[in-house]
Amino acid sequence: MPSVMLAPTPGIATFLKHLKHNPVDASIENFVSLLKRRQIRSSRPCAIATTHLLLKVVATFRDRDVAKLVERIRSVGQQLIAAQPREMAVGNIVRRVLGLVREIAEDDADENPDSTSMGDSGYLPYSNLEPSGLPTHFSNFSPPKHGSALPQKSGLSQSDSNGGDDNSGQGAVAVEKQLDRRPPLLTSHTSYVASAMAPQVTSLFGLLSHPHTPSPTATPPLGTQSPVMKPGLTSRVLATIPDASAAKVDIKAEVLEGIRELLDELDQADDQIAAYALDHIHSNEIILTHTSSTTVQRFLLAAARKRKFTVIHAEAYPNDYLETHATIMQGRQKSAVGDDEDERWSPLTALGITVIMIPDSAVFAIMSRVNKVILSPHTVLANGGLVAAAGALTIAQAASVHKTPVIAVSGVYKLSPVYPFDTEELIEYGDAGRVAEFQDGEMVESIEVVNPLFDYVSADLVDLYITNLGGHAPSYLYRIVADHYRAEDVNL
């Protein structure tokens, strides 16, 4: 009966529809207000929506200047982050896309045999290096392919030196590449000198001429993607290229391709994480998990297909308990969106797993029996800490008292390069009405009700992160951050 068709409540579904039919600026506005109204919330929907939006932003971008494209993405990103700074997945995706654009622009510049313009005999033309570095930009779009297998090597192969230096960046790249590729002593020696000298000189330049550039000390160590390319430089270099226009069109296509791969990554992250399940969950273990998360659910399901274990599910009252109940009963969240086509969802109990639901308050009592705690973070921070649904901190602390290992499963898109100087700021305070009934007039009148949605769990309480790249110690996360984000994009 068509007349009962209702206008859907705005959310990610309506946003994606809106995005299809409306100009990009209207969509940005729409997304901003949805973020503000918390109608798109939690990391995955935010990440998906941001990626789709940026895809459209890039696709509709008419100017040919890469620097302007970067600026455009940045300004969109700033708007989105200001709308809801605590949904860090938004910022993460924006930074990923920015990195992508820069990478492609640089590669594009590299591919053009204009290295003569650099003019120094000490540097080798890039073209010489390219054949071996062919998949460079690909590796950036989808780190799992390379990064997980050989993070170190692929990082090196794809380029480069520390990102802090700008003007001589290209020179440094060359030098570094030489260092990797070309064992001959002489060159390596010169390159060493060059790389040792260049940053000092240029970093000062950089400080003066580009106040926004992070200082060299902030640059990630080996394995970063490529040197910093200042927009100005890029455009200047590109301007010298004869067939620049053709190249730029390609850039856009490549960026779009890259963003689509990012979408694929978001789509596949859970499966990839789930693939590690058997390494971590063993037969007859008792696993404690908290709140509802598709990632954790898939992870446990993957293990449940092979092994029998027991799951204790803390319900995360008052904010997510309904979702948790739905996850336990139906194997999926009520509000699951986007991926509701043909995926087979089944509750763990359908696979013969015993699932016990407990209130959050019972966590400590039961912790002595638990073999592993699996948390699903809202955001993972560069220092190895994480932000997760309120109650996670209690669980993590109880686990640390009982020396129970705590595993956090999270897609890389939740990994934020932001360093948490003020952990209070990361915590969103929600609807007081969920804690105390609004009906109770006297309560409302006389009592202050606080409902934090998140907890900050510091790095020392987490033993292992499992991302779609594999398992990492919290102390290693900085490295993954460095692999995925450009230093100059950390502060948008």
Added chain:
Amino acid sequence: MAPKASKGGKAAKQNEGPTEAEEPLQAVVFTDSHEGRFIPFTYSQPRCRLKLANTPLIEYTLEWLASVGVQEVFVHTAGNHSEQVEAYLEQSRWQDTFDSLRTITSAATSIGDAMRDLDEKGLMKGDFISVYGDLVANIDISAALSSHKTRRLKNKDAIMTMILREAGDYHRTKDQHNRQCFVIDSDTSRCIHYEQVRPRKSPRLDIPAEVMKDHVDIDMREDLIDCGIDICTPDSLAQWSDSFDWKRPRKDFVHGVLQDYETFGRTIHTHIVKEGYAARVNSLRAYDAVSKDVVSRWTYPYSPDMNMLADQTYQLAKGNVYREDRVTLARSSSIGRRTVLGEGSSVGEGSVIINSVIGRRCVIGKRVRVENAYIWDDAHIGDDTVVETAIVANEVSIGKKCHVKRGALISQGVKVADGVVVEENMRLAKIERDDDDEVVQGVTDPKIVGEGGEGFLIELNEEEEEVYEALLAGVQDMDLVEDDDDDSDFDSDDEDGAEYEHEMVPAARSGSFASVASNESEEGAELKRKKADFVRTATDSVLDGMTKKQNEDNIQLELQSHRLAENAEDSWIREAVATAFSRYIVALTENEEEPQKPKVAAEAAIMTNQRLITACVKEAGEQAEFLLFLQIDLLHRQQGGEVLLHAAYVLAIEDFVDSVGLQEWWDDSRSSRTQELQDLRDKAEGVVTSMVAAAAAESSEDEESGEDEDDEDEDDE
């Protein structure tokens, strides 16, 4: 809009197929509720642009509409501020957010007119949501919408669904003065009866008998916040048009439609929401309550740190303190809990701010104390000033060492000089509306705002109050203060009634009529209320009879039927009769055309209606009680003492009361409880003493003749 639509159409065809051809969800926002409850703030600004927690009210409303998926919005404005509303919306972000946003300006003077205007223009394609421009809500109405639509499919006569928020017995956000009672069929959630229970009236509902017959399960609910969100149908608009005299959506429309159910069969349904927030800012008290709710995050996500407007930069700190960028706080200042500080404001050394909202660019001096106050943009508060539970509007300047007391309302642009005390519940303004409804500069009253100040005191005159009454269907209450003791409009004719009313004040504060009264009164609140009701109606009927000079038997008959209907006690009757007499006599003495002397009046009144008295006054105790009631009612009346004297005299002479009764009355502690009663009684002392003395003499001498003389002399004194 055109390119959008074409694009959308194309894409929709490609992707969604014809099933998606849904009609857009439309909404009407009434920005003018045709009330004057925010005077004086609304002299220069429409209510929907007043800022609640530093965001204009209309923003909350539109944000909520957007959040429930409304695509087309019609903002209906009327009255003085239409252009302001229109201009505001024109440059707002909402133009792009909704598929269409139209401002309709009309000359409507009530919601009814506005509805008829909409019907005439034929803008509504299907069912639509009707809200007021002062709504703050975060509720999800998708369930209400779908049940409404399913209902409509089955029955075309279900013309409206009201969305109501459950709110318990007492709630700060609920309108305490206009208690709405919904009688709902619990199976179909149909509203079968609606009534507004006015304060100080008995909470008795007149539910038609057929309603009771037709419905098995009935919920009678008084615990609902009516947030003014209705899902209307074009049929409901037609109803409005059919009844041209309907003005108010609840009292006229709902009531009217329900009354005509037998004839037309149209039904109104309710949807009761148990989660989420919805309330209207329809009075200053509601402004206070909703501000608190917003700051305490009951309206999440619509709290200041949502930064609803693009240029807002609020951040939440511990204790629900919201601060925008560029706020300057002196080191020794203290910002307490539940406080909002707007951009560019500064707070001086040693100042304390608790539980308050401070607008943008405000300057708060040193050692200032601001508590529970709302200070709007660009206000300036001098050193050592105290502001308590007040609203200080835009660009107000308050001098040094001032004291703004509870409930004060200081309107836009007023300047208060140094050292002035703004008393409780004062309203200060700088502009006013003259008889032609034009905004004019008022004459500064230095007595109120001090030398060098600007502004004057607004007195709401009786006439205006009446207008409010008429428009509001509720008690006019501008008081910000929670436990107001504003009893200006309650009739203090009746002492016992007054006692009863005083008990109502705490009752109104903390619960329903019944719950508290029963705690406080020993004889049971139920009985007490019943008594007060009975006395009131009986008094009216007797008085009416006497004024119309009806036959006393008829009056007596009527009284008797009242008594039987209510199962009243004798003392109630006595009270009613005594009160009626006293009023009648007073009315005679105060008759403008031919004022009568108290003596004549008393005689006339009592002699023509003897039987009324004899019917209910027999024993000495009863006589004493009758006199007592008479005395109580005569309190505070002009010539009360005189009337009492003569009435007592006539009663004694005609043997309605004897000396024992008089003596008993005299000795009764209730008759001399307060000084005023004592004073009143003193006038009649002569009668009593002489009567008692005469009676004593009579018993010994058995002689009657001197008695009359003595008494005559006595009353001439």
